[in-house]
Amino acid sequence: DAGVIQSPRHEVTEMGQEVTLRCKPISGHDYLFWYRQTMMRGLELLIYFNNNVPIDDSGMPEDRFSAKMPNASFSTLKIQPSEPRDSAVYFCASSFFVSGGQGELFFGEGSRLTVL
Amino acid sequence: AQRVTQPEKLLSVFKGAPVELKCNYSYSGSPELFWYVQYSRQRLQLLLRHISRESIKGFTADLNKGETSFHLKKPFAQEEDSAMYYCALTRGSTLGRLYFGRGTQLTVWP
Numbered sequence: 001d002a003g004v005i006q007s008p009r010h011e012v013t014e015m016g017q018e019v020t021l022r023c024k025p026i027s028g029h030d031y032l033f034w035y036r037q038t039m040m041r042g043l044e045l046l047i048y049f050n051n052n053v054p055i056d057d058s059g060m061p062e063d064r065f066s067a068k069m070p071n072a073s074f075s076t077l078k079i080q081p082s083e084p085r086d087s088a089v090y091f092c093a094s095s096f097f098v099s100g101g102q103g104e105l106f107f108g109e110g111s112r113l114t115v116l
Numbered sequence: 117a118q119r120v121t122q123p124e125k126l127l128s129v130f131k132g133a134p135v136e137l138k139c140n141y142s143y144s145g146s147p148e149l150f151w152y153v154q155y156s157r158q159r160l161q162l163l164l165r166h167i168s169r170e171s172i173k174g175f176t177a178d179l180n181k182g183e184t185s186f187h188l189k190k191p192f193a194q195e196e197d198s199a200m201y202y203c204a205l206t207r208g209s210t211l212g213r214l215y216f217g218r219g220t221q222l223t224v225w226p
Binding site for chain 2: 003004035045107108109
């Protein structure tokens with residue numbers, strides 16, 4: 001398995017443009033997470049899904065952010081319109097249910113977003 | 117509310133010296149604690165978890181509920197240990213959400 005696959009690896013865009021980040025989790029994993037990493041705030045959980053259903057989106061900064069998981073092998077994180085303060089590395093991670101505890105998170109390589 | 121604190125953003129030691137990366141947490145229930153590591157140009161990956169009570173790459177971490185700490189230790193640091201280390205917590209009864217500290221960048225000098 002190639003692990004969690006994210007695209008694009010790098011994205012440079014101008015303020016006001018729509019940005020779509022994509023993630024393919026590891027096959028068989030039933031949890032998918034979107035994290036954002038910045039120097040100021042570290043790793044923040046934006047949203048996570050269980051069996052394609054959003055469970056907790058309390059970390060999504062505002063309405064400009066949306067995430068979907070139409071099937072078990074694909075998820076998107078969309079920012080519309082983008083702003084310079086959205087510049088960060090966005091990580092996708094997946095895991096599987098472990099009886100009695102938290103399964104290990106497997107991270108993608110991240111998508112580095114720069115909004116000019 | 118749950119919180120994970122890593123007081124040191126940067127930590128430098130010489131090869132062969134002991135190293136301790138500090139992690140404190142606040143949570144009133146029974147947490148599960150983890151250490152994740154990110155080596156240069158690699159993915160963030162799990163290093164160890166407290167429930168496993170294992171030693172990985174010479175690192176150990178003991179959960180001290182009295183001091184609410186989960187410090188990561190290694191008696192003899194190696195250059196290849198240089199990386200970013202994140203302490204993380206999940207509420208034991210709740211699957212899914214993992215809370216990360218801000219991370220500590222460890223540099224091991226030759």
